[in-house]
Amino acid sequence: MHSDIITNWAAVLGVVFLIWLWARIHRKRQRLPPGPGIGIPILGHMHLLGPLPHRSIHKLSQKIGPIVFLRLGCRPTVIVSSPSLSREFLHDHDEAFAFRPTMEFGKLVFYDQGSACMQPDDPRWKAIRRMFAQEVLSPKSVLKYKNIRDDEVRILMQEIRCKAATGESIEIRTFANRWILNVMTRFLFSRRASGDELSEFPKVFKVLSELFAQPLIGDFVPYLRWLDPGGLRKRVKLQAKLMDAILENILAKRLQPHDSNEAPPADVLTVFLNFFGVSNNSSELGAVKACILEILTGSTDTTTAAVEWAMAELLCAPKLRLQTLQDELSAVVSAGQQVEESHFNSLPYLQAVIKETLRLHPSVPLLLPHLARDPIEIAGFLLPEHTRLFVNVWAIGRDENVWEAAHEFRPERFLPGGSASDVTLVGGQSYQLMPFGYGRRGCPGSHLAVTMVSLLVANLVHNFTWSSSLSNIPDDEVMGMSNMLAKPFTASPIIR
Numbered sequence: 001m002h003s004d005i006i007t008n009w010a011a012v013l014g015v016v017f018l019i020w021l022w023a024r025i026h027r028k029r030q031r032l033p034p035g036p037g038i039g040i041p042i043l044g045h046m047h048l049l050g051p052l053p054h055r056s057i058h059k060l061s062q063k064i065g066p067i068v069f070l071r072l073g074c075r076p077t078v079i080v081s082s083p084s085l086s087r088e089f090l091h092d093h094d095e096a097f098a099f100r101p102t103m104e105f106g107k108l109v110f111y112d113q114g115s116a117c118m119q120p121d122d123p124r125w126k127a128i129r130r131m132f133a134q135e136v137l138s139p140k141s142v143l144k145y146k147n148i149r150d151d152e153v154r155i156l157m158q159e160i161r162c163k164a165a166t167g168e169s170i171e172i173r174t175f176a177n178r179w180i181l182n183v184m185t186r187f188l189f190s191r192r193a194s195g196d197e198l199s200e201f202p203k204v205f206k207v208l209s210e211l212f213a214q215p216l217i218g219d220f221v222p223y224l225r226w227l228d229p230g231g232l233r234k235r236v237k238l239q240a241k242l243m244d245a246i247l248e249n250i251l252a253k254r255l256q257p258h259d260s261n262e263a264p265p266a267d268v269l270t271v272f273l274n275f276f277g278v279s280n281n282s283s284e285l286g287a288v289k290a291c292i293l294e295i296l297t298g299s300t301d302t303t304t305a306a307v308e309w310a311m312a313e314l315l316c317a318p319k320l321r322l323q324t325l326q327d328e329l330s331a332v333v334s335a336g337q338q339v340e341e342s343h344f345n346s347l348p349y350l351q352a353v354i355k356e357t358l359r360l361h362p363s364v365p366l367l368l369p370h371l372a373r374d375p376i377e378i379a380g381f382l383l384p385e386h387t388r389l390f391v392n393v394w395a396i397g398r399d400e401n402v403w404e405a406a407h408e409f410r411p412e413r414f415l416p417g418g419s420a421s422d423v424t425l426v427g428g429q430s431y432q433l434m435p436f437g438y439g440r441r442g443c444p445g446s447h448l449a450v451t452m453v454s455l456l457v458a459n460l461v462h463n464f465t466w467s468s469s470l471s472n473i474p475d476d477e478v479m480g481m482s483n484m485l486a487k488p489f490t491a492s493p494i495i496r
């Protein structure tokens with residue numbers, strides 16, 4: 001009996017040793033970057049990610065180095081966390097990593113990956129992306145819809161004035177999110193998200209955002225897709241169906257026969273319908289819906305998170321920062337007037353505040369996954385085909401070797417004469433500050449994003465002083481579609 005137990009244990013240890021030896025030899029032959037051992041059966045290193053993967057991976061890279069190799073389920077994955085490696089992967093080898101992996105969420109929600117973000121790097125994707133860049137999100141098209149943003153600022157400021165009159169505190173996130181959704185749905189299809197017609201929309205959208213953050217097992221271990229632990233896939237499917245019904249309704253109204261002399265609404269839906277040549281029952285209806293959803297999902301939570309972090313940093317930091325911004329705004333915009341986009345060039349401190357917010361709190365801390373379709377030799381390593389790439393911009397933003405006083409909110413660093421005065425946020429080559437990614441897969445909405453975040457923060461700060469019970473930002477985050485404060489940040493507005 002005793003010798004049986006010893007024999008069994010010896011056999012188990014023998015097998016474990018052989019697996020370890022095989023993994024070591026295999027790793028050497030493949031010249032993979034360093035990683036935290038071979039991982040556990042089936043899941044690989046997935047258990048190491050935790051609820052805030054950017055933080056867990058940051059801890060790993062502090063031990064292992066700025067390039068870490070993991071197996072997530074059966075997916076080879078590399079994570080880089082330094083400006084020089086970001087440059088090597090996203091600039092020097094941009095083309096090789098311009099693919100996106102096929103994801104279950106994309107199939108279920110984005111009409112079988114019909115959107116730009118989900119599409120692989122093929123001619124169709126390039127054409128959709130060109131249309132986004134030139135006809136929808138270029139600075140010129142963004143400017144065309146300026147009136148919508150100003151109008152929504154006016155409505156929002158009025159709502160907050162009512163709250164101020166009663167002395168109530170407000171959740172910044174709730175108001176920012178409502179503003180952004182209204183701006184975006186008017187921009188996309190000329191309707192307010194807060195209107196009766198779209199009453200279900202914000203609710204469904206919120207649930208979808210929450211589900212997005214949870215990993216679907218089929219993405220990492222495809223042969224276990226059928227398991228659907230916790231019924232997540234089922235829930236995603238249900239919300240996708242509800243969202244589809246809302247979008248169907250919007251499209252049906254737009255495609256109703258109408259007077260041919262009547263000009264089509266000047267919104268993005270018209271651009272999409274023309275681009276895809278869509279009429280009723282067209283096979284391209286799915287692509288139109290996917291693009292609408294993509295712009296909505298890409299823009300709302302990301303921008304909301306940035307506004308909330310900016311306000312939290314301004315209100316919790318020494319009051320000096322809020323005061324400096326208010327003084328700058330008062331010098332340019334008269335009291336009681338709305339801040340407009342035409343003022344931005346005269347507001348360098350505002351621009352510095354937005355940069356500093358996105359440095360410390362990038363809304364998408366690991367960027368979206370990039371994929372190398374073929375094996376690739378890079379940074380002295382040989383990566384297998386279908387390696388996924390994440391760039392930990394959150395970790396780069398907090399790296400003391402890259403930034404002076406990296407953990408402090410100091411917008412002044414970006415002002416002329418500051419230690420980071422030459423660092424750009426959009427359209428430059430600043431690999432130490434990349435909240436919008438870089439290269440072919442970089443965010444096409446970065447200009448609109450910076451415009452919306454700056455406009456909202458500027459108006460919130462110019463029209464109100466704020467009091468908050470917090471003196472420090474809690475170090476607690478939660479990952480949905482974006483990286484948010486775990487608890488909504490609340491503050492009381494006082495009319496200035």
Ligand code: HEM
Nearest residue numbers: 117298299302303363364367368436437438441443445449
């Ligand atoms: C503060 C706000 C925003 C942040 C921080 C942000 C960040 C990002 C990031 C990090 C990526 C992935 C880049 C990569 O993987 O290399 C991305 C992709 C994308 N973003 Fe944004 N974004 C914001 C706002 C917007 C807005 C306003 C829009 C549209 C109106 C938008 C549309 C998109 C689209 C369509 C993609 C996918 C591009 C592709 O895969 O080809 N984003 N964004």
